[in-house]
Amino acid sequence: MGIFKSITFHFMQKVKRNSLLLLFQIIPKKFIFSQLIRIPHKKLTKAFITCCKSESYDTARFVFSVTPPQQNKVITINFSPNGDNLSILCAGRLLFIYDFSYIFKKTFGQIILKINLEEDNATCCTFSPSSSHIAVGFKNKKVIVYGVNRLNKDKFGQIILKLQWDKGAAISISYTPSGDYLAVVRKELSVIIFGMDHFNQTSYSKIVTEFYKNNEYPIYCLSYSPTFNSIALGSLGKTIIISYYDIIYDDYFNNDIEQKILEDKGSKEITNILAYSPSGDYLVTGSMGNKVIIYGANYFNKAYYGSELVVLDGFKGYVDSISFSFSGYYVAFGIHDTNEDIIYSLKPNKKHFGKQIIKLNAFKKSEKRSLSFSTTRPFLASVCNIKSVVIYY
Numbered sequence: 524m525g526i527f528k529s530i531t532f533h534f535m536q537k538v539k540r541n542s543l544l545l546l547f548q549i550i551p552k553k554f555i556f557s558q559l560i561r562i563p564h565k566k567l568t569k570a571f572i573t574c575c576k577s578e579s580y581d582t583a584r585f586v587f588s589v590t591p592p593q594q595n596k597v598i599t600i601n602f603s604p605n606g607d608n609l610s611i612l613c614a615g616r617l618l619f620i621y622d623f624s625y626i627f628k629k630t631f632g633q634i635i636l637k638i639n640l641e642e643d644n645a646t647c648c649t650f651s652p653s654s655s656h657i658a659v660g661f662k663n664k665k666v667i668v669y670g671v672n673r674l675n676k677d678k679f680g681q682i683i684l685k686l687q688w689d690k691g692a693a694i695s696i697s698y699t700p701s702g703d704y705l706a707v708v709r710k711e712l713s714v715i716i717f718g719m720d721h722f723n724q725t726s727y728s729k730i731v732t733e734f735y736k737n738n739e740y741p742i743y744c745l746s747y748s749p750t751f752n753s754i755a756l757g758s759l760g761k762t763i764i765i766s767y768y769d770i771i772y773d774d775y776f777n778n779d780i781e782q783k784i785l786e787d788k789g790s791k792e793i794t795n796i797l798a799y800s801p802s803g804d805y806l807v808t809g810s811m812g813n814k815v816i817i818y819g820a821n822y823f824n825k826a827y828y829g830s831e832l833v834v835l836d837g838f839k840g841y842v843d844s845i846s847f848s849f850s851g852y853y854v855a856f857g858i859h860d861t862n863e864d865i866i867y868s869l870k871p872n873k874k875h876f877g878k879q880i881i882k883l884n885a886f887k888k889s890e891k892r893s894l895s896f897s898t899t900r901p902f903l904a905s906v907c908n909i910k911s912v913v914i915y916y
């Protein structure tokens with residue numbers, strides 16, 4: 524058997540409504556048993572199995588695709604921080620939650636919650652750090668928070684909180700790592716931060732602070748550092764890093780708040796997407812100029828903090844979404860109006876760091892390419908066309 528580089532066995536057995544797909548892969552001196560995936564015929568459109576390696580995305584392969592029942596346009600997708608759920612936000616006032624908690628459960632890969640939203644103008648959504656809530660931003664000056672913890676049956680699928688302001692669509696929202704605050708980027712206006720700690724009734728559901736409201740820097744996206752108490756903001760030709768503790772606990776307008784401005788030299792393109800790595804050591808930004816920059820973001824490593832480590836360009840379109848694997852060693856980019864998702868290595872060595880590992884081609888190009896890595900399992904979800912989501916393993 525050692526003379527073969529790789530032998531893959533496939534086994535499929537139909538059991539009533541479900542197909543049980545088993546994958547065995549035998550590699551010299553190594554035996555890998557892949558996860559068991561139940562694929563309900565009515566929920567999933569296609570099913571393919573090929574060999575793959577856990578957390579080695581140079582061999583990632585398409586496993587199956589999910590098409591929400593109403594087949595509405597997919598706006599964005601997100602895995603929950605605990606990896607148990609996948610949210611699919613669709614046009615037509617629909618939000619679906621899929622179960623990815625345990626592969627041997629009958630509900631694995633199936634819809635466990637369908638939420639009918641109040642309005643058909645949702646723009647973005649994000650899970651809370653505890654994975655018990657999901658916040659949905661709307662064009663109509665509001666964010667609505669829903670309960671998605673199945674253990675809390677009274678609040679499961681129910682509205683927990685409504686956050687509203689005077690004007691401006693929500694184009695990007697993000698929780699702090701502690702979950703105590705929620706930041707909202709208002710289109711071409713400002714960034715506002717709401718208190719989300721229900722034990723602190725003086726600030727709960729209220730606007731704690733607002734900054735960049737005089738359009739000193741128009742803000743288009745934001746991301747919180749998981750480890751260094753910083754918030755990164757995407758603007759025109761630049762990325763701004765500031766301490767969110769300074770913003771929340773100090774008077775922003777009367778104190779000189781420390782800012783770290785990272786300029787995309789020679790470019791005035793909008794920084795439309797950015798994300799911190801799970802360790803907080805790197806900040807990855809994507810601009811409308813079809814370029815990606817990887818910055819050093821470890822505040823205590825002064826030699827690399829704020830410096831350009833890698834510049835990636837030559838993409839067919841601008842980057843719509845950025846997502847890190849659960850180890851932080853890989854980062855995936857969804858390229859706008861294409862059928863391409865590209866995965867790069869961030870392994871901390873000169874040979875692999877910033878190098879392209881694999882290009883994943885979906886069946887059809889999608890105007891908005893949203894993607895999301897699971898934070899606990901080797902899954903990558905990606906919009907494969909306007910109305911379907913593929914899952915890679």
